[in-house]
Every structure is written in structure tokens, then in C-alpha cells.
Amino acid sequence: MRLKTSDSLIGVAFITPAATLFLLLVAYPLFQSILISFSAINTMTLKGHYVGLANYLDILQDQEFWRTLVNTLIWTAGSLVLQVLLGVGFALLLHRAFPGRALARSLVLFPYLLSTAVAVLVWRWLFNDLYGILNYGLVHIGLIERPIAWLSRMPEAMISVILVGAWKFFPFVVIALLARLQTIPLQLYEAARIDGASAVARFWDITLPQLSGVLAVVVLLRSIWDFKEFDLVYLMTGGGPGIGTQTLPILVYREAFPQLHLGKGAAIAVVMLLVMLVFMLLYLRQSARGDER
Numbered sequence: 001m002r003l004k005t006s007d008s009l010i011g012v013a014f015i016t017p018a019a020t021l022f023l024l025l026v027a028y029p030l031f032q033s034i035l036i037s038f039s040a041i042n043t044m045t046l047k048g049h050y051v052g053l054a055n056y057l058d059i060l061q062d063q064e065f066w067r068t069l070v071n072t073l074i075w076t077a078g079s080l081v082l083q084v085l086l087g088v089g090f091a092l093l094l095h096r097a098f099p100g101r102a103l104a105r106s107l108v109l110f111p112y113l114l115s116t117a118v119a120v121l122v123w124r125w126l127f128n129d130l131y132g133i134l135n136y137g138l139v140h141i142g143l144i145e146r147p148i149a150w151l152s153r154m155p156e157a158m159i160s161v162i163l164v165g166a167w168k169f170f171p172f173v174v175i176a177l178l179a180r181l182q183t184i185p186l187q188l189y190e191a192a193r194i195d196g197a198s199a200v201a202r203f204w205d206i207t208l209p210q211l212s213g214v215l216a217v218v219v220l221l222r223s224i225w226d227f228k229e230f231d232l233v234y235l236m237t238g239g240g241p242g243i244g245t246q247t248l249p250i251l252v253y254r255e256a257f258p259q260l261h262l263g264k265g266a267a268i269a270v271v272m273l274l275v276m277l278v279f280m281l282l283y284l285r286q287s288a289r290g291d292e293r
Contacts, residue, residue, distance in 0.1 A: 030273075037267040043260040055267035064243060065251065065268065072247040075162060075233065076226045082166030083222055084215070087173025092207070094174065095181045105178075112171035120235040123164045127151050151237055154244040161236050161245050168232060169225075173218055180214040181207070213286075220283040224276050248272050 041048030230249035239246030256265030
């Protein structure tokens with residue numbers, strides 16, 4: 001009996017720090033954000049009053065919110081599709097044996113490890129319409145007649161942000177898929193070769209089904225992370241031109257700080273939370289299926 005009590009106390013002692021951090025850093029701020037979303041509060045003075053669902057009704061009637069939501073979905077979907085395509089391609093390439101493979105695997109991780117601020121600074125130089133090397137190269141080979149203002153007009157600004165986002169985050173997909181590729185039994189491929197299956201057939205019938213579970217989890221995780229991405233988009237375009245590349249995290253920032261509408265900003269953040277909760281439930285469901293397998 002004493003041993004069981006001692007084990008229980010040890011368990012409580014181990015879990016207390018994690019539980020305390022969770023309550024202070026996650027649960028309490030989340031609870032406060034939900035409370036603030038039902039109030040009209042000035043960000044500077046932190047004074048306000050209860051308004052009930054007024055902030056949420058204001059959001060639903062705000063055309064800027066709906067335009068921003070569409071922008072967020074376009075950014076998330078566009079970046080995610082490119083990340084998956086690049087991730088699958090590079091994972092298959094790096095899975096094959098060739099001289100310098102270890103170095104190539106290290107270099108592929110470089111964008112993911114690079115600071116977002118530094119990466120954005122470099123890409124802004126590349127996209128610059130006056131001295132950017134991208135415009136220089138396109139003009140030099142004759143694809144365009146004059147430089148393009150990549151970051152200051154639509155749809156080029158959205159395309160640029162999506163391209164940079166895909167370049168920055170696709171190594172995560174590579175890491176996950178490459179780890180799964182290394183666990184696929186080689187006997188499956190040998191049997192397929194004996195049966196006369198081509199490389200394309202082996203990919204569709206063996207590789208892709210084996211990767212499907214990991215790929216589903218990766219897509220869900222990257223959807224959550226891209227949906228709430230702030231720093232890359234904000235540093236690239238600031239949400240411009242106009243609100244052409246403005247995403248929901250940027251709208252939350254603008255409502256809460258420049259416009260001092262803390263309550264409305266919190267309400268938009270809660271709406272984002274509900275959307276990401278759907279992705280999280282899908283992720284948990286997919287993880288549960290993986291455990292069953």
C-alpha cells in the first residue's frame with residue numbers, strides 16, 4: 001500500500017511541472033482570449049465593456065474578413081500542394097543511392113533550418129523589381145519585356161508568397177517521407193520487378209500506398225501550421241498590396257494593435273481556433289487509425 005502511494009506521489013511530482021506550464025501558457029491565455037472576444041476593449045487602455053456576440057456578428061458582416069479568409073485558404077492550399085509535390089519528389093530522389101547523397105540530404109534541410117527573417121530578406125532581394133536577379137534573368141532570356149513588380153501587385157504577390165512558403169517548409173515533408181521510405185520492405189519491389197512492373201507502376205502500387213498514412217498526417221500538420229502562419233507572409237508583403245495577401249493572423253494583428261480593437265481581434269483569433277480544431281480532430285483521427293494498423 002505504501003509502495004502504491006509512493007508511486008502515485010512520484011507520478012504527480014513528474015506531471016506537475018508540465019501541467020503548470022500548460023495552465024499558465026496555454027489554458028489561461030486561451031480562456032482570456034475567449035473572454036476578451038465578448039468585450040469591446042481598447043488595446044492601449046485595456047478598458048472596455050461586455051458586448052456579447054457583437055464582435056462575432058461584426059466579423060460575419062465584414063467583407064474584409066471574408067476576403068481575408070479566402071486569401072488564407074488560397075495561401076494554405078497553394079503552399080501545401082507545392083510542399084507535398086516537392087517533398088515527395090525530393091524524398092524519392094534522396095532515397096536512391098548516389099555519390100554525395102549525405103551532402104544532398106543536408107542541403108535539403110537548409111531552408112527549414114534558416115531563420116524566417118533571413119530567408120524573407122533574401123527572397124525580397126531576389127523579387128525586387130529594380131535590381132532583383134529574378135527579373136534580370138527573365139528579361140535576359142526574353143520571357144518578359146520589362147521587370148515585374150512581384151510583391152506589389154496581384155496575383156504576382158500571392159504567387160511569390162506561396163513559392164517562398166513552399167521553399168521554406170517542404171523539407172519537413174521530405175524528412176517525414178524519407179523516414180517512411182526507408183522502412184518499406186525491399187521484397188515488395190523485387191517481387192514487382194519479377195512480375196514485370198514498370199517504375200511508374202511500382203510507385204503507384206507500392207510506394208504511394210505505403211506513404212499514404214504518413215502523407216495524410218503530414219498534410220494535416222502542415223495545413224494547421226500554414227493556416228496560422230504570420231511572420232513569413234507579413235515580412236514578405238505586410239498583407240499587401242491592399243489586402244491582397246492578408247491572411248487571418250495578419251488581420252488579428254491589425255485589429256488588435258494598429259486599430260486598437262482588441263475584442264474584435266480576439267474574436268477573429270477564436271474563429272481561427274475553431275477552424276484549426278477541425279484540422280486537429282482530423283489529425284487525431286488519422287493518428288488513431290495509424291495506431292490501429
